[in-house]
Amino acid sequence: MADRDDAALDDPVRESLRGHHAHLARWLGRTATYQPEVSTFSTVSADPDAAEWADLARLLGHGELADMFSSPATPPPDWEPVFVLEGLQMVWSGGGETGPGAEDPGIVELDADSVPEMLDLVARTRPGPFWPRTRELGSYLGVRDNGVLVAMAGERLRPRGWTEISTVSTAPEARGRGHAARLIHALATRVMARNDHPFLHVAEANTRAIALYERLGFETRRHVTFRGFRVP
Structure with a gap:
């Protein structure tokens, strides 16, 4: 890398x-x-x-x-x-828990036909902004249970040498099964295979997600403040 x-x-x-x-x-x-x-x-x-x-x-x-x-x-x-x-802006520092990675057979690619399901899952879990064309930013992966999309994550920002892992979402009825960790491992493996470094952003109040990311080998690089404004 x-x-x-x-x-x-x-x-x-x-x-x-x-x-x-x-x-x-x-x-x-x-x-x-x-x-x-x-x-x-x-x-x-x-x-x-x-x-x-x-x-x-x-x-x-x-x-x-x-x-x-x-x-x-x-x-x-x-x-x-x-x-x-x-x-927080967090970067992968190596180490952390290991997982199945990119070859996990339970993980599927989410294509354009999956967008309605992706939007529905985002509406239920509120991981952050996701729009009808957000999928075009990079690869998105998911986990299905009896054909129903219950978890997903994907690639968002791509500054030089880096790929952001984002939209980490798990339906309430599917939580506690390790889906988020599996998806993050799979995405991080892909990112590093093309010589990029994984990073992500997380709300400071989301301590459960921060603990998961730290367990998976991410560390805080800096504090950030996200702000939005209405154009006059």
Whole structure:
């Protein structure tokens, strides 16, 4: 696996949009966001001026959500705050519990035909933002029970040298069976096979998930604050 370049994680949305996800990007000046229904994540430069915020407003449209992810940039006062969430950025450090990995026969690929089921599972478990085209960001894997999708996880941001594991979801009736750990192992194995490093984000209040990730070999790199604003 290639040497780590941690600097790419300081602005993972921007790094993804100008790199691996360039084909899904919309740019105006120095601002960028994803195509509709892929993601609401947006990015501005490190020190944006009023003109740059105006560009982002034009890019997104009146009344739309500017999900600034972990960007510390503060928009003008007329951008209405929608949410603030404290979180952690965690990186895989090696070690941790081992699992079946990418060859686990109980894990299936989730294709475009699976999107309605994926949206339903996300609505029930609320792991974070997931839209009809979010699946286009990377590979998504799932576990089925009698044909019903009961757990899933996939790849989201792709800054250079890194792949984010995200949307880790298990239906309430299927919890406690190790599905999340199996999916994370399978995804991490794939990520490392292409010389990337796995990382993820988690709400700071989600102590159960943090404990699982630590058990699987992830460690906290930094605290982050997720913020969203309504475009005036």
